[in-house]
Amino acid sequence: xxxxxxxxxxxxxxxxxxxxxxxxxxxxxxxxxxxxxxxxxxxxxxxxxxxxxxxxxxxxxxxxxxxxxxxxxxxxxxxxxxxxxxxxxxxxxxxxxxxxxxxxxxxxxxxxxxxxxxxxxxxxxxxxxxxxxxxxxxxxxxxxxxxxxxxxxxxxxxxxxxxxxxxxxxxxxxxxxxxxxxxxxxxxxxxxxxxxxxxxxxxxxxxxxxxxxxxxxxxxxxxxxxxxxxxxxxxxxxxxxxxxxxxxxxxxxxxxxxxxxxxxxxxxxxxxxxxxxxxx
Amino acid sequence: xxxxxxxxxxxxxxxxxxxxxxxxxxxxxxxxxxxxxxxxxxxxxxxxxxxxxxxxxxxxxxxxxxxxxxxxxxxxxxxxxxxxxxxxxxxxxxxxxxxxxxxxxxxxxxxxxxxxxxxxxxxxxxxxxxxxxxxxxxxxxxxxxxxxxxxxxxxxxxxxxxxxxxxxxxxxxxxxxxxxxxxxxxxxxxxxxxxxxxxxxxxxxxxxxxxxxxxxxxxxxxxxxxxxxxxxxxxxxxxxxxxxxxxxxxxxxxxxxxxxxxxxxxxxxxxxxxxxxxxxxxxxxxxxxxx
Numbered sequence: 001x002x003x004x005x006x007x008x009x010x011x012x013x014x015x016x017x018x019x020x021x022x023x024x025x026x027x028x029x030x031x032x033x034x035x036x037x038x039x040x041x042x043x044x045x046x047x048x049x050x051x052x053x054x055x056x057x058x059x060x061x062x063x064x065x066x067x068x069x070x071x072x073x074x075x076x077x078x079x080x081x082x083x084x085x086x087x088x089x090x091x092x093x094x095x096x097x098x099x100x101x102x103x104x105x106x107x108x109x110x111x112x113x114x115x116x117x118x119x120x121x122x123x124x125x126x127x128x129x130x131x132x133x134x135x136x137x138x139x140x141x142x143x144x145x146x147x148x149x150x151x152x153x154x155x156x157x158x159x160x161x162x163x164x165x166x167x168x169x170x171x172x173x174x175x176x177x178x179x180x181x182x183x184x185x186x187x188x189x190x191x192x193x194x195x196x197x198x199x200x201x202x203x204x205x206x207x208x209x210x211x212x213x214x215x216x217x218x219x220x221x222x223x224x225x226x227x228x229x230x231x232x233x234x235x236x237x238x239x240x241x242x243x244x245x246x247x248x249x250x251x252x253x254x255x256x257x258x259x260x261x262x263x264x265x266x267x268x269x270x271x272x273x274x275x276x277x278x279x280x
Numbered sequence: 281x282x283x284x285x286x287x288x289x290x291x292x293x294x295x296x297x298x299x300x301x302x303x304x305x306x307x308x309x310x311x312x313x314x315x316x317x318x319x320x321x322x323x324x325x326x327x328x329x330x331x332x333x334x335x336x337x338x339x340x341x342x343x344x345x346x347x348x349x350x351x352x353x354x355x356x357x358x359x360x361x362x363x364x365x366x367x368x369x370x371x372x373x374x375x376x377x378x379x380x381x382x383x384x385x386x387x388x389x390x391x392x393x394x395x396x397x398x399x400x401x402x403x404x405x406x407x408x409x410x411x412x413x414x415x416x417x418x419x420x421x422x423x424x425x426x427x428x429x430x431x432x433x434x435x436x437x438x439x440x441x442x443x444x445x446x447x448x449x450x451x452x453x454x455x456x457x458x459x460x461x462x463x464x465x466x467x468x469x470x471x472x473x474x475x476x477x478x479x480x481x482x483x484x485x486x487x488x489x490x491x492x493x494x495x496x497x498x499x500x501x502x503x504x505x506x507x508x509x510x511x512x513x514x515x516x517x518x519x520x521x522x523x524x525x526x527x528x529x530x531x532x533x534x535x536x537x538x539x540x541x542x543x544x545x546x547x548x549x550x551x552x553x554x555x556x557x558x559x560x561x562x563x564x565x566x567x568x569x570x571x
Contacts, residue, residue: 014382015467015470016381016382016463016466016467016470016476016479017470017475017476017479018377018378018381018476018480019378019381019382019384021374022373022374022375022377022378023378023382023384025370025371025374025375026371026374026375026378026379026390027390029371029374029375029447030390030393030394033440033443033444033447034393034396034397034444034447035393036412037408037409037411037412037444038396038400038408040408040411040412040419041404041407041408041411044411083313083314083317086310086313086314086317087314087317087318089310089314090310090311090314090315091314093301094301094307094310094311096311100559102315102318102322103559104555104556104558104559105318105322105323105326105555106318106322107285107555107558108322108326108551108555109321109322110285110286111498111501111551111552111554111555112325112326112505112547112548112551113504113505113506113507113525113544113547113551114402114505114507114508114525115505115507115525115526115528115529115544116329116505116525116528116544116547116548116551117325119329119528119532119540119541119544120325120326120328120329120332120541120544121325123328123332123537123541124324124325124328129328130324130328131320131324154321155321155325158321158322159285160284160285163284163285163289164284166289167289187302187303187306209284209285212399215401216399216400216401216402216403216404217401218401218402218403218507218508218511219402219507219508219511219525223529223532236401236402236403236404236508237403239401239403239404239407240403240511240512243407243410243512246416246417248410248411248414248417251407252407252411255403255404255407258401258404259400259404262399262400262401263399265399266392266395266396266399270392
C-alpha cells in the first residue's frame with residue numbers, strides 16, 4: 001500500500017522540469033527581499049535593550065498614536081463590514097442599470113495611489129469642500145480631525161469586505177431560502193437564521209482584512225488627518241517622524257510592535273479563511 | 281490575503297434561479313443606500329481629482345506638465361517601474377511555476393511568506409531597507425561608505441522599496457490561473473518530445489497570458505503609485521529622488537493644488553485603466569465558461 005502511494009505520487013511530483021531553477025529563484029528572492037529585511041526590524045530592536053525598547057514603545061506620543069490607529073481602524077472596518085455587506089448583497093442579488101460599472105469601481109481604493117486618494121478626500125471634506133461644507137454646517141469637522149482619519153480608512157477598507165463576501169453570496173443555495181419560505185419563515189427570519197450565519201465567517205474575514213489594511217495605512221490618511229500630536233497622529237506617521245529626526249532606535253521599536261500586530265492579524269485571517277472554507 | 285482584492289475573479293455559474301427575494305420597497309431602499317454609499321466613497325473622490333485639476337482651465341492643467349520638476353518626477357517613476365516590474369515578473373513566473381507544478385513540503389509556508397508584503401505597512405517596507413542600507417545607521421553602512429555607494433536617498437533604495445511592495449501581485453495573479461490549468465498539457469508536450477523551455481513558452485504561457493497581462497499591469501500601476509514606502513527611503517530631493525506621488529505631495533503642501541491634482545489625474549487614469557482591464561478579463565473568462 002505504501003509503495004503504491006509512493007509510486008503514484010512520485011511522477012506527479014517532479015516529472016516537469018525546472019523545479020530546481022524556479023524554486024531556487026523563488027526562495028532566494030523572498031529571502032533576500034522579504035525575510036532578511038523584515039528580520040532587521042526584530043534584530044535591531046532586540047539589540048537595543050529592554051528598557052530602551054519599552055520606553056520607546058510606551059512613550060506618550062506613541063501610545064496616543066496606537067489609540068488613534070487601532071481605535072479608528074476598528075470603527076472603519078466595522079463600518080465596512082455593515083455597508084460592505086449591503087453593497088455586496090445589492091451587487092450580487094439585484095439587477096439595475098449601472099451595476100457592472102459600480103461593481104468594477106469597488107476596486108478603486110485598491111487601484112488608486114494612496115497619495116491621490118489622500119488629497120482627493122481632503123479636497124472633498126475640507127471646510128470649503130463639496131461634502132465638507134455640509135458637515136461643517138452641522139458642526140462636524142471632517143478634515144484635520146479624527147473624523148477625517150475615519151473617512152480615509154473607510155475608503156481604503158471597502159473592497160476587502162465586498163470582495164470577500166461576493167463569491168460566498170453567489171454560492172449560497174437558493175433552495176435553503178425557498179425551504180425556509182415554504183415552511184412559513186418570513187424574510188427577516190430567513191435572513192437572521194439562515195443567511196447571516198452562513199455569511200458570518202466571510203464577513204469576519206473581510207472585517208479582519210480591512211482592519212489589517214487600515215492599521216498600516218499611511219498615504220491616504222496623512223493629508224486629511226492634519227497630524228496634530230496626541231490627537232490625529234497615526235502610528236505609521238509617528239515612525240516616519242522618528243526617522244526624520246534620526247531617532248532610528250525609536251522608529252525600529254515602534255515598527256516591531258506594528259509588525260507583530262500585522263503578523264498576529266495575518267494568523268487570525270488565515271484561521272478565519274479556513275473556517276469560512278469549511279463552512280461553505 | 282489581500283489577493284482577494286488584487287486578483288481577477290473567476291466566473292461562478294449561478295447555482296439555481298433565485299425565486300425568493302426581498303419585497304420591492306425593501307429592494308429599492310437597500311439599493312438606494314448602497315448606491316449612496318458607493319457614490320459618496322468611490323465616485324466623489326474620483327470626480328474631485330479631475331474637477332480640481334481642470335478647475336482653473338485646461339491651460340493651467342497642461343502647464344503642470346512643462347514644469348521641469350514634474351518631468352523629472354515622471355522620468356524617475358518610469359525608471360523605477362522599468363526596474364521593478366520586470367524583476368517581479370521573472371520572480372512571479374518562477375514562483376507560480378514552482379508552486380503550481382510541483383508538490384513539496386512547506387508550500388503553504390512559502391505562500392504565506394509571499395503574502396507578507398501585503399500585510400506590512402508601507403512605512404515599515406521603507407524602514408527595513410533603511411535599517412540595512414543607510415550609510416549612517418544601516419547594517420551595511422561601512423562597506424557602502426568604503427565603496428561610496430548610495431542606496432538610501434537614491435534610485436536603488438526607491439527601486440528596492442517598490443519591488444518589495446509590488447512583489448506579490450504577478451505571482452498571486454498567476455498561481456490560481458496556473459493551478460486551474462493543471463499540468464496535463466505540459467506533460468503531453470513533454471511526452472511529445474518538447475523541451476522544458478519550449479513547453480513553457482508554447483504551452484504554459486499562452487494559457488496564462490491574460491492573467492499574466494493583468495498581473496503586469498496591476499504591478500505597474502502599484503509601482504508607479506507607491507507613496508509610503510518610497511517616502512521613507514527617497515529623502516525627497518526635488519528633481520533627483522522625487523517620484524510622481526512624492527511630487528504630488530510636495531505640490532499639495534506648497535498650495536499648488538491645481539498642479540498636484542493635474543499630476544494625480546495621470547495616476548488616476550492608470551488606476552481606471554487597470555480596473556477596466558480587470559473587468560474585461562473577468563468578462564472574457566465568464567463568456568468562455570458559459571460556452
